[in-house]
Amino acid sequence: MSYQGKFRVWRGDDSGGALEDFTVEVNEGEVVLDIIHRLQATQAPDLAVRWNCKAGKCGSCSAEINGRPRLMCMTRMSVFEESETITVTPMRTFPIIRDLVTDVSFNYTKAREIPSFAPPKDLAPGEYRMQQVDVERSQEFRKCIECFLCQNTCHVVRDHEENKEAFSGPRFLMRVAELEMHPLDTADRVDQAQDEHGLGYCNITKCCSEVCPEHIHITDNALIPMKERVADRKYDPIVWLGNKLFRRP
Amino acid sequence: MPELERHSFDVLVIGAGGAGLRAAIEAREHGMRTAVLCKSLFGKAHTVMAEGGIAAAMGNVNSSDNWQVHFRDTMRGGKFLNNWRMAELHAQEAPQRVWELETYGALFDRTKDGRISQRNFGGHEYPRLAHVGDRTGLELIRTLQQKIVSLQQEDHREFGDYEERLRVFQEFTVTDLVKDGDRIAGAFGYWRESGRFVLFEAPAVILATGGIGKSFKVTSNSWEYTGDGHALALRAGASLINMEFIQFHPTGMVWPPSVKGILVTESVRGDGGVLRNSDGKRFMFDYIPEVFKDKYADNEEEADRWYTDQANNRRPPELLPRDEVARAINSEVKAGRGSPHGGVFLDVSTRLPAEEIRRRLPSMHHQFKELADVDITAQPMEVGPTCHYVMGGVEVDPDTGSSSVAGLYAAGEVSGGMHGSNRLGGNSLSDLLVFGRRAGAGAAEYVRAMTDRPVVSEESVTEARATALKPFQQEGGENPYTLHMELQQSMNDLVGIIRRAGEMEEALQRLEKLKERAQSLTVEGHQQFNPGWHLALDLRNMLLVSECVAKAALLRTESRGGHTRDDHPSMDAEWRRKLLVCTASGDGAVVEEKPQIPIRSDLLDLFDRTELEKYLTAEELA
Numbered sequence: 001m002s003y004q005g006k007f008r009v010w011r012g013d014d015s016g017g018a019l020e021d022f023t024v025e026v027n028e029g030e031v032v033l034d035i036i037h038r039l040q041a042t043q044a045p046d047l048a049v050r051w052n053c054k055a056g057k058c059g060s061c062s063a064e065i066n067g068r069p070r071l072m073c074m075t076r077m078s079v080f081e082e083s084e085t086i087t088v089t090p091m092r093t094f095p096i097i098r099d100l101v102t103d104v105s106f107n108y109t110k111a112r113e114i115p116s117f118a119p120p121k122d123l124a125p126g127e128y129r130m131q132q133v134d135v136e137r138s139q140e141f142r143k144c145i146e147c148f149l150c151q152n153t154c155h156v157v158r159d160h161e162e163n164k165e166a167f168s169g170p171r172f173l174m175r176v177a178e179l180e181m182h183p184l185d186t187a188d189r190v191d192q193a194q195d196e197h198g199l200g201y202c203n204i205t206k207c208c209s210e211v212c213p214e215h216i217h218i219t220d221n222a223l224i225p226m227k228e229r230v231a232d233r234k235y236d237p238i239v240w241l242g243n244k245l246f247r248r249p
Numbered sequence: 250m251p252e253l254e255r256h257s258f259d260v261l262v263i264g265a266g267g268a269g270l271r272a273a274i275e276a277r278e279h280g281m282r283t284a285v286l287c288k289s290l291f292g293k294a295h296t297v298m299a300e301g302g303i304a305a306a307m308g309n310v311n312s313s314d315n316w317q318v319h320f321r322d323t324m325r326g327g328k329f330l331n332n333w334r335m336a337e338l339h340a341q342e343a344p345q346r347v348w349e350l351e352t353y354g355a356l357f358d359r360t361k362d363g364r365i366s367q368r369n370f371g372g373h374e375y376p377r378l379a380h381v382g383d384r385t386g387l388e389l390i391r392t393l394q395q396k397i398v399s400l401q402q403e404d405h406r407e408f409g410d411y412e413e414r415l416r417v418f419q420e421f422t423v424t425d426l427v428k429d430g431d432r433i434a435g436a437f438g439y440w441r442e443s444g445r446f447v448l449f450e451a452p453a454v455i456l457a458t459g460g461i462g463k464s465f466k467v468t469s470n471s472w473e474y475t476g477d478g479h480a481l482a483l484r485a486g487a488s489l490i491n492m493e494f495i496q497f498h499p500t501g502m503v504w505p506p507s508v509k510g511i512l513v514t515e516s517v518r519g520d521g522g523v524l525r526n527s528d529g530k531r532f533m534f535d536y537i538p539e540v541f542k543d544k545y546a547d548n549e550e551e552a553d554r555w556y557t558d559q560a561n562n563r564r565p566p567e568l569l570p571r572d573e574v575a576r577a578i579n580s581e582v583k584a585g586r587g588s589p590h591g592g593v594f595l596d597v598s599t600r601l602p603a604e605e606i607r608r609r610l611p612s613m614h615h616q617f618k619e620l621a622d623v624d625i626t627a628q629p630m631e632v633g634p635t636c637h638y639v640m641g642g643v644e645v646d647p648d649t650g651s652s653s654v655a656g657l658y659a660a661g662e663v664s665g666g667m668h669g670s671n672r673l674g675g676n677s678l679s680d681l682l683v684f685g686r687r688a689g690a691g692a693a694e695y696v697r698a699m700t701d702r703p704v705v706s707e708e709s710v711t712e713a714r715a716t717a718l719k720p721f722q723q724e725g726g727e728n729p730y731t732l733h734m735e736l737q738q739s740m741n742d743l744v745g746i747i748r749r750a751g752e753m754e755e756a757l758q759r760l761e762k763l764k765e766r767a768q769s770l771t772v773e774g775h776q777q778f779n780p781g782w783h784l785a786l787d788l789r790n791m792l793l794v795s796e797c798v799a800k801a802a803l804l805r806t807e808s809r810g811g812h813t814r815d816d817h818p819s820m821d822a823e824w825r826r827k828l829l830v831c832t833a834s835g836d837g838a839v840v841e842e843k844p845q846i847p848i849r850s851d852l853l854d855l856f857d858r859t860e861l862e863k864y865l866t867a868e869e870l871a
Contacts, residue, residue, distance in 0.1 A: 029505020
């Protein structure tokens with residue numbers, strides 16, 4: 001059942017690096033992260049990799065496997081041919097720290113820029129009432145494990161370092177949508193999404209949804225509805241007038 | 250020697266799971282300048298793995314529920330060894346802690362009338378667990394993370410700096426606590442990324458480091474669970490209690506080998522899933538212990554009726570406390586009635602419609618499909634016991650979380666007493682919130698009342714640095730990975746779910762040898778993000794804590810909760826009155842007996858005398 005698998009793993013740091021070849025044992029039922037751990041234990045004890053739960057729940061072990069952004073713990077070896085050489089490289093959009101570990105602080109910076117949940121002032125804890133059907137929309141987005149694969153994949157920042165300043169990325173635009181759709185959130189988030197978080201940069205190529213390990217419909221259920229709300233407000237004269245006359249305090 | 254990075258805070262929180270984050274929020278809201286130090290990225294802590302829910306007697310689904318019922322269930326689950334004051338505070342305060350999460354933005358599943366929905370779980374008399382599908386832990390951690398961000402935004406508005414009063418140091422490991430005389434003075438550690446050392450000066454430290462599962466081979470715990478807080482507390486002079494009690498969760502994945510031990514939520518059983526052996530028999534009916542006979546159904550018909558009519562039927566035995574179910578599975582496998590990969594079958598596919606399974610158990614569906622090629626809507630799962638939780642931990646004052654060392658606090662899994670000999674499912678997330686908050690407030694009060702702040706001496710810094718660098722100074726020593734695997738194998742085989750005196754004596758001998766070998770570990774490479782070095786430092790903690798577990802387990806000559814002795818199979822009421830207390834001595838641990846605090850009389854009055862007779866001595870009942 002076991003075989004010797006061929007791996008190429010990127011090794012290096014912020015000053016540069018290269019792909020290194022390894023031949024390593026692969027057993028039935030294993031995932032790519034198991035192989036990386038075997039490399040650490042037997043051939044490369046200082047190989048740097050981030051991981052945690054090993055069950056697709058914490059979103060730590062993001063990398064690019066044969067060029068495709070994936071979680072290493074959820075990528076089974078059985079999807080590859082035994083003869084295939086498997087290339088594992090760090091996420092490309094974020095600065096390298098060492099080997100497979102990247103500096104993901106961009107994401108934490110963006111998270112801080114989104115105004116937090118604004119609860120209704122007149123409700124005491126324990127008095128919140130919401131219907132299941134109404135919480136489900138935001139619940140879908142709260143499934144996010146913050147693996148940042150969508151952020152890594154989105155071409156707005158993957159290919160354009162200069163956009164990082166103005167664009168929060170799919171994960172955090174989805175966070176804005178989550179709060180906008182929260183049944184009890186009192187803040188107005190539509191203009192913010194466009195003006196502060198760069199929703200306009202998204203041209204709905206859906207790459208983010210495609211790589212999401214939680215299968216969240218980021219584009220269809222979060223970003224497009226937000227874009228529609230922005231469009232309604234910006235171009236609909238009745239909405240525009242309503243906003244002028246009946247502004248929320 | 251490079252310049253040492255130094256920071257000064259009022260309160261340091263070590264660990265960024267539920268307990269650590271809730272403690273940090275509380276300390277900050279009490280006006281303390283607070284830092285959170287965590288080994289992983291912010292938001293990745295092991296709390297995300299919690300699936301089932303948060304136990305809190307809100308009474309949303311069954312209005313008969315209240316804190317007294319929750320208290321009773323918790324004491325029964327822990328076989329009355331629990332610290333009753335902790336169990337009382339926990340049951341009373343859990344509902345407020347859950348409602349508070351909604352004000353932070355949490356979105357729980359709802360009842361028809363729009364309140365927080367609650368589900369059934371093992372050992373809980375009524376549906377009690379607030380939940381979000383089967384990803385409640387993720388919701389908890391994200392909610393607390395987002396609350397911390399909102400506090401940082403407040404500081405940004407007020408001071409122009411997000412981190413003015415609350416800062417998270419992520420991917421940072423603490424190697425030693427630093428003291429000034431008898432008091433805590435701070436903590437020393439390293440950035441995992443660069444390997445550079447940092448000294449934190451702080452008069453109060455809250456340990457919230459979680460558990461010790463990585464000392465065992467088959468475990469649901471991640472790499473972070475190396476008993477750091479347990480070991481830091483011991484080395485700082487604090488005591489641990491109940492270390493012999495380890496919870497083996499009955500349902501971990503058993504196949505494929507690479508995921509062996511990963512958790513399968515108890516919600517599967519709470520929502521109707523049943524356990525079967527290779528003969529297709531629902532075997533749990535054969536394993537209802539005497540103390541629970543009046544609460545659990547002895548036939549399938551009654552057990553199945555319970556899901557729709559709880560008032561007139563007893564509960565299905567699949568929902569017995571975890572220790573009972575884990576032992577039953579172990580016995581079935583040993584008797585040759587196991588599944589092909591050495592577990593038993595957990596089946597929900599014949600119990601609920603496929604659509605309902607996908608809705609209620611989405612992440613289980615996903616996990617089995619992706620990792621084991623099993624579709625749980627059509628096939629049974631194979632499951633077996635996995636090391637999940639340590640009931641033992643730092644001995645604390647229930648109201649404030651203070652240890653016996655001035656300035657040192659503990660909350661969550663790293664603290665001991667709350668769960669007695671066995672924790673009920675769902676009581677962990679509520680524990681984190683209730684006692685995280687209390688420890689945060691306790692530490693804040695301690696700092697506020699302080700007249701002079703402790704000072705860190707240069708000697709203690711030099712010593713901590715030398716200890717941390719030792720693995721680089723030696724050549725030709727052993728590989729830390731090899732030692733770690735041997736430790737895990739020994740603990741698993743010899744101090745595991747079923748224990749015998751001879752095996753534990755052998756474990757202690759092996760631990761002595763491992764400790765010697767650990768003196769001469771060698772790591773390659775340099776200090777920057779070097780997992781070999783990290784493991785070498787973590788091993789020191791795992792070895793010390795494993796010694797506590799083995800020594801306490803050898804001393805306790807009875808079976809109770811998460812401690813099962815093949816050579817002493819029954820529960821002994823005399824032992825209920827004794828706690829085993831571990832302290833550090835030299836580079837090892839000593840374990841001594843100490844009397845358990847008697848239960849307050851008004852709390853005892855919540856139970857029938859006939860039930861108390863099962864647990865208490867005649868002298869106590871007189």
